[in-house]
Amino acid sequence: MQTFTTRPRTMLAMLKRMRPGGRQQSQLQADGVEDLCRRFQELELRFEEYDHRVKNNTQMMLSVLSMARRSAVNQEARFALDAVASKLNAAAQIQSILQRAGHGQTVRCDDLLRELSRNIQAASPCNFALIVDSDPVELPSSAALPLGLIVNELLTNAIKHGVTAQRGCVRVSLKTSGDALELRVEDNGPGIRPCQIGGRHSGLRLVEHLAARLQGQFHMHPGPGGRGVLRFNRTQSAV
Template sequence: MNRPEKPKEGGIPPGLLAMLILILFPSSALAQTRLFDYVDNHTSIMMLVDPDTGIIMDANKTASAFYGYPQEVLRGMSITRINVLSPEEIRAEMQAAAAQRRNYFVFPHRIADGSIRTVEVYSSPVVAPADGRRILLSIVHDITGKSVPEAEMDAYRVRLNALVETRARELVEARSMNAILAAAAILASLAGVILYFGVRNQRRSEAAIRAALEERNNLFAELQHRVKNSFAAIASLIHIEQSRTREESVRSALGTLGGRVDTLAALYRLMHEGRMDGRVDLPRYLREIVGPLSAAIEGAAPRLEMECGISELAWDAKRASNLGLILNELVTNAYKHSPAGETGSIRVTLERCGPDLRLSVSNPGDPLPTGFEPGTGSGFGLLMVRELVRQFEGSLGFDSSGGRVDFTIRVPA
């Protein structure tokens, strides 16, 4: 970059030049225009600066060559882009020059290539032609590598030390921030690694759990299959013995026992064919019970009908088997105690009643004896029904008016 020519030996020193300019061009409304008409091609670095805003209002060609910026760029530039002191220090010095308390300064100035030059500055106030404001005429002399007047040396050294401390603090803060960012990046990487291994271990655990569940379900299905076959074999033996016996009481007892076994066999058949969580569709299970019972009394009166007001309800196997045994006993009991030659029907009804489930079995029949209590007679069927209802914490009711006998139980759904 081209440097301005240094004043020749015997040339006018910058301080004297400033005094001569102010004598030749006094502070008037036209001073600024006349001044830069005269000095634009002068070899000294000259600028006009607004002391209130720090804006460079004008600069001559020598200033443009020294600082490395075109004149049109220098005009309008803040002096803080050139002077490396803090904005507060620069503002204080400009105000001192505007008030004519001081007119000689030594500053570190930054040029366009980023290098720092030591300069002495002579600043004096002149009047701006546009609005009559006082602005500063600054004549700059490059003294980089030269001796600085002793009176300015201490102040200049203090400024440089403060500048070094400020830049060092900024560097430390920048390095601290870089260290923080680096640490954050390392932590993020570690978190990613931990997350990866965590997800991988979780997937392995899930796969192991799925394998264990599949093995358990296979074992459960095999157990259900074996139990179902065992119940089928028991039911077959009971029916064989029932067909062989000639005594009616024995045939009746074997038939009742076979119905109970069929009820449990139906439960395990549904569990084997359906869900693997030990639960069964209750309405379907009860229909599976009613179906064989209806076939057993086919051709005899009364006929068996079922009305189900519930489309689907999943119950665990234990509760479902208990309700199935209750239904089997009530239907068997209804069939046994229906009058001979009756042409009516045995009706089974299943419906919801709020939080409860209501199961009703109704058959044609005469009124029950006064003081009748289910399970107090010699038969085992109603006694078993009463005990199972108690386990449900439900209720058992009956009614024998209107030519029909109704048994109704309510249990929690």
């Protein structure tokens, strides 16, 4: 299936600015431009319909999880359902950010990280400082969702294990060196204990799975001062 680097609405505006007889339209007749405009309008409507359906389906699944949580008979089941709902909500939030960025083949992941991290901070009851330091990075849109989910999981872990009753600090950074990228999520708190790394219910297992999708390597360093590090290559991250 053909993909476009320009959002249909943007391409439509470009086509409408064409004038008969101009250099840009030397090989296009007026009826051809009108046909392209109509096709791009239809494509834009399909994208909007798809996005709307994704949001509705996500809300339906969150409602089902909420009902299941209320009927759960033990605390462990409620914790598990909360974890699933949190990850689903994070995926929906990332999808919403990507939608606003357009339907192109690449995504500015520095913008994605900033907005996602600040949203997580705003939703947290903890009082902590957040530093987001990212190089300008464009990645395939297929890699943006797993990268965003990794950031969500690591930042949530940092808040849970690294932020105490006192004011803490969490740092999210994404740095490049050629095609190599390194994501770090660090905190200045006690961090997680070595025995918690790779635990059966740990969200770090999800991070390891997502890192594999990006063909990258992930390492979690125990406290004090927890640090999660993901290294991957932009040329290998199209999943």
